[in-house]
Amino acid sequence: MDATDGPAVIKLGVEDAMAGLVLSTEARWNQTEDDWRVFLHDGIVFGIRDGMRLVATAALLPYSGNNAWISMVLVSGTHRRRGLATRLVDACLETARTNGLTSWLDATPDGAAVYGPLGFAPVLQLRRLRLVNSDRASAQAPAAATLDSLCTRDRRANGFDRTTLLSKFAQRSGSRIVSANGAIALVREGRTARHIGPLLADNAAAALALVNAIAQSEGSPLLLDAVASQTAFLEGLTASGWTIERPFQRMRFGSATATGEEVPFAVAGPEFG
Numbered sequence: 001m002d003a004t005d006g007p008a009v010i011k012l013g014v015e016d017a018m019a020g021l022v023l024s025t026e027a028r029w030n031q032t033e034d035d036w037r038v039f040l041h042d043g044i045v046f047g048i049r050d051g052m053r054l055v056a057t058a059a060l061l062p063y064s065g066n067n068a069w070i071s072m073v074l075v076s077g078t079h080r081r082r083g084l085a086t087r088l089v090d091a092c093l094e095t096a097r098t099n100g101l102t103s104w105l106d107a108t109p110d111g112a113a114v115y116g117p118l119g120f121a122p123v124l125q126l127r128r129l130r131l132v133n134s135d136r137a138s139a140q141a142p143a144a145a146t147l148d149s150l151c152t153r154d155r156r157a158n159g160f161d162r163t164t165l166l167s168k169f170a171q172r173s174g175s176r177i178v179s180a181n182g183a184i185a186l187v188r189e190g191r192t193a194r195h196i197g198p199l200l201a202d203n204a205a206a207a208l209a210l211v212n213a214i215a216q217s218e219g220s221p222l223l224l225d226a227v228a229s230q231t232a233f234l235e236g237l238t239a240s241g242w243t244i245e246r247p248f249q250r251m252r253f254g255s256a257t258a259t260g261e262e263v264p265f266a267v268a269g270p271e272f273g
């Protein structure tokens with residue numbers, strides 16, 4: 001399909017948060033309406049409508065140091081394989097190019113099939129894990145930590161600053177930042193499960209101990225997105241009841257502008273990096 005063919009690519013506004021949520025819920029993703037508001041308010045979200053109905057989206061969320069995260073690439077099942085995702089990601093890349101931004105994303109296997117041909121190169125692998133965690137909370141929550149300490153550690157790991165994003169997460173009801181033995185993590189609400197991440201720690205034992213303490217104090221289903229090269233951490237999680245749901249491939253378009261000084265144990269989420 002030619003770029004000028006087909007329905008128009010439009011910029012969405014904050015009033016489209018619910019329509020976006022319908023698309024991410026159709027894909028059984030965990031985002032909430034609040035998550036959509038982050039992309040619609042702080043980033044640029046491109047969309048395609050069929051009549052009044054929003055059928056496809058892609059978002060570009062700028063971070064510091066000329067970096068941006070591309071995510072929420074969603075096409076309704078009724079409209080797939082018509083080139084809509086390609087057109088929307090192209091719109092994100094054009095915006096990134098105009099603004100001199102290096103683009104990053106965490107791709108599902110379906111998404112990687114779209115992004116590879118566009119010129120994205122693989123960087124690292126993630127694994128999405130779920131803990132059913134149906135028991136009642138049986139322990140006290142780990143000690144609370146400050147937003148500042150999380151932002152500082154997150155910047156060290158990613159090489160870019162995400163204070164705006166992490167502050168928004170922290171302000172939501174149900175969010176908490178916890179820390180123990182040099183490990184620190186944020187826990188926030190999701191649509192179907194609470195999400196742990198980012199999680200930074202000095203070693204796998206400290207990361208695992210913090211996740212276990214969170215799980216014992218939560219009593220609801222949990223998700224996290226582990227960096228696959230943290231093998232001892234992954235093995236520890238699966239040994240304590242977490243199951244691997246799917247892989248994500250981190251990819252980058254353009255040259256690296258940021259290098260982290262430590263590898264996170266779990267990221268903020270594939271949609272946020």
Ligand SMILES: CC(C)(COP(=O)(O)OP(=O)(O)OC[C@H]1O[C@@H](n2cnc3c(N)ncnc32)[C@H](O)[C@@H]1OP(=O)(O)O)[C@@H](O)C(=O)NCCC(=O)NCCS
Nearest residue numbers: 073074075080081082083084085086107108110111113114
């Ligand atoms: C992945 C997704 C966004 C693709 O949307 P789409 O509009 O169908 O993609 P396009 O039509 O632009 O596909 C472009 C090319 O990518 C490849 N591709 C797309 N989907 C594919 C799939 N499921 N399997 C294999 N290749 C695929 C094909 O080469 C395709 O070209 P072709 O149709 O001419 O063969 C859509 O399937 C979707 O919403 N999936 C669920 C959510 C998701 O995984 N999003 C990606 C997050 S990273």
